[in-house]
Amino acid sequence: MVSHSTHLRRGIEHVKSTCPDLKKVIEVSSVCNIAPQEQSVNSYYESLVRSVVAQQISSVAAASINAKVKKLAKGKITPRVLVNRTESELRSAGLSAAKVRTIHGLANAHLTKEINLASLQDANNDEVIKTLSSVWGIGRWTAEMFLMFTMGRLDVWPVGDLAVRRGWKLAHNMKEMPTEKQLDPLGNPFAPYRSIAAWYCWRVLEPEEPW
Numbered sequence: 652m653v654s655h656s657t658h659l660r661r662g663i664e665h666v667k668s669t670c671p672d673l674k675k676v677i678e679v680s681s682v683c684n685i686a687p688q689e690q691s692v693n694s695y696y697e698s699l700v701r702s703v704v705a706q707q708i709s710s711v712a713a714a715s716i717n718a719k720v721k722k723l724a725k726g727k728i729t730p731r732v733l734v735n736r737t738e739s740e741l742r743s744a745g746l747s748a749a750k751v752r753t754i755h756g757l758a759n760a761h762l763t764k765e766i767n768l769a770s771l772q773d774a775n776n777d778e779v780i781k782t783l784s785s786v787w788g789i790g791r792w793t794a795e796m797f798l799m800f801t802m803g804r805l806d807v808w809p810v811g812d813l814a815v816r817r818g819w820k821l822a823h824n825m826k827e828m829p830t831e832k833q834l835d836p837l838g839n840p841f842a843p844y845r846s847i848a849a850w851y852c853w854r855v856l857e858p859e860e861p862w
Contacts, residue, residue, distance in 0.1 A: 662844030687803030719744035753788025818852030
């Protein structure tokens with residue numbers, strides 16, 4: 652079986668050979684580090700909680716709230732632990748009522764077997780997105796970030812991510828930022844390594860890079 656690191660190296664070379672503009676980005680950026688994290692129900696749930704917390708707030712604020720939630724959970728962010736934390740307790744950590752609803756909803760969905768987080772490991776990308784998006788408050792973007800940064804999937808093309816579209820615009824010296832619909836087919840040549848192309852679109856926006 653080919654290792655993930657080998658697939659990653661092949662993917663980077665594929666992106667370089669496919670797109671001269673992203674090749675320039677790759678040559679001045681750090682090496683793409685998309686890789687699968689611990690594959691378990693609790694790690695999946697904690698990762699999704701972090702993503703929900705981070706929705707529409709700064710990374711600094713998200714880190715602070717995540718730390719408070721973890722303290723409230725006594726270090727164990729699991730479906731069973733958080734489903735037993737009241738809305739007022741979670742709100743005291745800085746979560747909005749909507750985010751509490753999502754975190755509780757995801758926990759309940761797993762505990763009642765409405766969804767099975769453990770089964771995601773063997774599901775394809777579309778199945779993972781469909782399963783997670785069935786939970787109120789979790790949309791396609793959150794599911795795609797989960798696929799990339801928790802499951803380490805290398806063929807995700809998150810056209811709904813504003814930063815990916817901005818990075819593509821800058822890397823290709825375009826006057827206008829592409830829409831989701833416009834960017835979608837432009838990812839096809841990068842398959843099965845579209846996550847890597849997206850990752851380097853993000854790198855374009857890093858302040859230390861000469862763009």
